[in-house]
Amino acid sequence: MALEPLRTQDEKPPRPAAPGKKWIRVTKAVNGIDTEVWEEVSDDTGGPQWGPREQMRLVSRAVPRVDGPDKVTGRAMYSSDMRLPGMVFARVLRSRVPCGTVQLELEAAKAIPGVLAVIALNNGNVDWLGRPIAAVAATTPEIAEDGLRAIVAQYEEQPFAVTPEQAAAENAPKVGSRGNVRTLSKNTDSSEVDDALAKAAKRVQGTWKIPVQHHACLESHGVVVDYRGGDEATVYASTQGTFTIPGDAAGALGLKPNQVTAVVEHMGGGFGSKFQLGIEGDAACRLAKLLARPVHLMLDRATEFHAAGNRSGGEHTLEAGLDEKGQIVAIKGRVTRLGGVGQGSGHPIPYIYGRDAKVFVEDRCIHTHTDSSRAMRGPGHPQASFSMEGLMDECAYASGLDLLEIRRINLPDSRRELYMRQLERCAALIGWDKHAFKNAPDLSKSELKVGIGFAIARWGGGGNGQCKVEVRVAQDGSVEVLSGTQDLGTGTRTYCASIVAEELGLELNQVRPRIGRSTFGSANASGGSTTAPSLSPSVKHAAHNARLALFEKVAPLLGVKPDELEVGLGEIHVAAKPSQKVAWKDACATLGPAGLSAQGEWQAHLASSDVGGAQAAKVQVDTRTGEIKVLEMVAVQNCGLLLNRMSVKSQLQGGMVQALSYGLFEERVIDPDLGLFLNANFEDYKIAGVREIPRMTVEFEDDPRGVIGMAEAAVIPGHSAIANAIRNACGVRIFDMPLTADKVLVGLEALRKKG
Amino acid sequence: MSDAASPPEAKSSPEPRSGSQAKPALTRRAFFKGAGVVAAGGVIGEAVSAANARAYGPATLEGTVEVELDINGAKQKVTLEPRTTLLNALRNHCNPPLTGTKLVCDRGSCGACTVHLDGRPVYSCMTLAVDTVGHKVKTIEGLSPRGELTVLQQKFCEHDGSQCGFCTPGFVMAITACLERNPAASLDEIQNACSGNLCRCGTQPQIFEAALAAGRALQAKGGK
Incomplete structure (x- = not known):
């Protein structure tokens, strides 16, 4: 299927599509790898169709999620809620030092009554802060923690580098064997860009700093392993990929992958951090194997912060050269990404704008003795957006141009119409026409000042052909749709049911969705906003096939051919004569006791790719205290066919809240001298709470394309719009997140001194 | 301040009865007294601070107690350690387990474990189960006991x-x-x-x- 994968820094596919094919942009979202590629796929437009949207009853409407009642009553079973006969609780011990060796004495821990097993988790070498080094299983979580305290860990501490400054210093302690600072880009010749910059009418520059953010999933990483000896196991995992679990778990349990079933009924947030079994899941499997008892191992909150992933931070030094009209003619940049012991997501600079300019970007990564970064919602894009949108506003102010005009000039031709339409709609929603400071910040002496900022996002969101879906119709008329996929809270379960109900003329509650089990049809892991565009066409196909199979059974009853039939609400009737009909129950009664089973596979023509969105923020800055208050955020987004207006709206708003939180509050803090993670808890690592939520308005564009994933696009622009709004409000450009009051005050003081 | 942040008033918590289980060969306290010796100079022992706290600090309670909790209108006897939080009692000791109440931070900073104690919202992770004896606990499962929604x-x-x-x-x-x-x-x-x-x-x-x-x-x- 895949031909010549390319990084889609390129706006367009590499060549025109072959006959019967089309290009889609797909995100490859295996953990840590978040490359977007163009893929040429079949564009067979036969088979099922979504049909006219105005005739839809469920799809494309606002439908309350089917598992809402389970979630609001506490009945929804998350992996961490599993309670099994004989189950024991496990905990992991983190390394106290970022780098060194450790010797463990486990006997005292093993001697504690109630402690059932204690194991070392690695060979004694530690190369990142907080690495789990031992695990204890006990009859209660409290006793398991006693066990951790009783493990005597003797460390030989070695010099470490936990901050980029330490890692990049001369004679820095080595992180891994690849070198602490690695240049990943190949081009080293900047002469053309240097020339263009030298000739530019104006030059604008800055260095933006991006902190390390944490996923902060409320349900921590972990599993419940149900293994009681024998040759079968079930792993209840808090994961974004049901099918990423059995293979890994089988290895740790000494079983074959087909002897392990993964179950993900509900999961409490992943945001890109929950693929594969992980160290914690591996430990749980080993303990279960040892004890032949079910083991419950969920990371405690501090370990979750230390050892369960993060969004790569970094530093972007950018310089833009502009001509007299405000068009960027050259961009020179140095992008440094932090990946811990990993490489970090690529930060795609230049981001959207400036594609017609001459560009030179040096892409580097710096390794530190910290947990590897992982994919996090829109990997790399929020980081790139932060510096690039800041640069755009600085270009506008340097040129005396309106903040929208600078964007119009510098958007690539292929995207100008889309983004300007969205930006202008955001401007209308947020009151831009009445705003006085369109091409210069408010430098007046008033105390409470209000500014507006804009930012945009793009994402691929294409699907792929991994999903196999089954629709079962029973003799009594009940319907099930089955897929091994997982619902991260996006509403997957709900659209599985609504697509089938729509196709078969049923009410939503007549279709039971069954998901989250590796014994059901295969499904892709939920990364890169690929779930909806991969799964929904497969569900549609299975429902379509079920309908056709049922028509075959019903046609003789009505004395017509199957292709003369159509579904109505709760019935099957002759299309040309709707009064000639069979009620749903009677139609299904023609089925044998085994009922009917129909399969579905991905249909490329029911999905599409490439979403765009614009957001704006209105921010109040108190120049006496520096306090930043986000008053309002607005968003305009396209995403093809909306599977459920209600849950898509929730996802978009949720992305905006996460971006606000990223912008204003979030930052991992590690003490460089002590090598200690100082804020590995929810008091000191702050995320946005109910008091920080601004007024929010979101709109979706009417978009005739098929289903596209949009969840990543939602989280990309918000913090950039807020940073720009602060600058617009009071003149202070904060170059480093989080955007805090002290930085406003320092900036105001610097402006005052400059006069 | 949120009401949810207020701990329950522990007016009538019972004296925990120690040692309802058979005396184990090595108690945790006995271990911790010994562990201090292991911590030689220059070696960072994870157990050291805990050992010192246990050896020289206030007396620690050991063993389990049987208490009667009043949860969602029904009395239930559970056997647990005095240090067990109400959250862990609900999730791990009640029968059937009441897992609707979630463990997220385990230190009173996220609200996911909020339950009602005599009608007032409290963090169950910051409340000892033994302190709720004589008080009425209501959990998410107790809001709609017959499955109907509020x-x-x-x-x-x-x-x-x-x-x-x-x-x-x-x-x-x-x-x-x-x-x-x-x-x-x-x-x-x-x-x-x-x-x-x-x-x-x-x-x-x-x-x-x-x-x-x-x-x-x-x-x-x-x-x-």
């Missing part, structure tokens, strides 16, 4: 007040207590009531809508 729960469903849903029981408990006090609660009062609750999916706007809609519906019905 007005607030209905409105949560209608307004999409859950995404991943892990924070939902905590929000529902915090806002339920608020609306029980005052069905006419303003947005500000509702936000105050759940200012101790975190939601990572960013569902707060829909939660506010649900809470306000529930308040209106409750007022129309005349309170409850």
Whole structure:
């Protein structure tokens, strides 16, 4: 299927599509790898169709999620809620030092009554802060923690580098064997860009700093392993990929992958951090194997912060050269990404704008003795957006141009119409026409000042052909749709049911969705906003096939051919004569006791790719205290066919809240001298709470394309719009997140001194 | 300050009875006394500080106690250690396990474990189970014991007040207590009531809508 994968820094596919094919942009979202590629796929437009949207009853409407009642009553079973006969609780011990060796004495821990097993988790070498080094299983979580305290860990501490400054210093302690600072880009010749910059009418520059953010999933990483000896196991995992679990778990349990079933009924947030079994899941499997008892191992909150992933931070030094009209003619940049012991997501600079300019970007990564970064919602894009949108506003102010005009000039031709339409709609929603400071910040002496900022996002969101879906119709008329996929809270379960109900003329509650089990049809892991565009066409196909199979059974009853039939609400009737009909129950009664089973596979023509969105923020800055208050955020987004207006709206708003939180509050803090993670808890690592939520308005564009994933696009622009709004409000450009009051005050003081 | 942050008043907590189990060969305290010796100079021993605290600090309680908890209107005897939080008692000691109440931070900073103690919202991770003896505990499971939804729960469903849903029981408990006090609660009062609750999916706007809609519906019905 895949031909010549390319990084889609390129706006367009590499060549025109072959006959019967089309290009889609797909995100490859295996953990840590978040490359977007163009893929040429079949564009067979036969088979099922979504049909006219105005005739839809469920799809494309606002439908309350089917598992809402389970979630609001506490009945929804998350992996961490599993309670099994004989189950024991496990905990992991983190390394106290970022780098060194450790010797463990486990006997005292093993001697504690109630402690059932204690194991070392690695060979004694530690190369990142907080690495789990031992695990204890006990009859209660409290006793398991006693066990951790009783493990005597003797460390030989070695010099470490936990901050980029330490890692990049001369004679820095080595992180891994690849070198602490690695240049990943190949081009080293900047002469053309240097020339263009030298000739530019104006030059604008800055260095933006991006902190390390944490996923902060409320349900921590972990599993419940149900293994009681024998040759079968079930792993209840808090994961974004049901099918990423059995293979890994089988290895740790000494079983074959087909002897392990993964179950993900509900999961409490992943945001890109929950693929594969992980160290914690591996430990749980080993303990279960040892004890032949079910083991419950969920990371405690501090370990979750230390050892369960993060969004790569970094530093972007950018310089833009502009001509007299405000068009960027050259961009020179140095992008440094932090990946811990990993490489970090690529930060795609230049981001959207400036594609017609001459560009030179040096892409580097710096390794530190910290947990590897992982994919996090829109990997790399929020980081790139932060510096690039800041640069755009600085270009506008340097040129005396309106903040929208600078964007119009510098958007690539292929995207100008889309983004300007969205930006202008955001401007209308947020009151831009009445705003006085369109091409210069408010430098007046008033105390409470209000500014507006804009930012945009793009994402691929294409699907792929991994999903196999089954629709079962029973003799009594009940319907099930089955897929091994997982619902991260996006509403997957709900659209599985609504697509089938729509196709078969049923009410939503007549279709039971069954998901989250590796014994059901295969499904892709939920990364890169690929779930909806991969799964929904497969569900549609299975429902379509079920309908056709049922028509075959019903046609003789009505004395017509199957292709003369159509579904109505709760019935099957002759299309040309709707009064000639069979009620749903009677139609299904023609089925044998085994009922009917129909399969579905991905249909490329029911999905599409490439979403765009614009957001704006209105921010109040108190120049006496520096306090930043986000008053309002607005968003305009396209995403093809909306599977459920209600849950898509929730996802978009949720992305905006996460971006606000990223912008204003979030930052991992590690003490460089002590090598200690100082804020590995929810008091000191702050995320946005109910008091920080601004007024929010979101709109979706009417978009005739098929289903596209949009969840990543939602989280990309918000913090950039807020940073720009602060600058617009009071003149202070904060170059480093989080955007805090002290930085406003320092900036105001610097402006005052400059006069 | 949120009500949810207030710990319960421990007026009538019983004296925990020590040693209801057979005396083990090596008690934890005996171990910790010994462990101090292991910690030689220059070696960082994870156990050292704990060992010192246990060896020289206040006497620690050991063993388990049997207590009778009053949960969702039914009395239930559970055997647990005095240090067991109400949260862990609900999730790990009750029969059947009451896992609707979620463990997220385990230190009173996220609100996911909010339950009602004598009608007031408390963090069950910051409340010892033994301290609730003689008090009425209500959990998310107790709001709708026969499966029917409360007005607030209905409105949560209608307004999409859950995404991943892990924070939902905590929000529902915090806002339920608020609306029980005052069905006419303003947005500000509702936000105050759940200012101790975190939601990572960013569902707060829909939660506010649900809470306000529930308040209106409750007022129309005349309170409850």
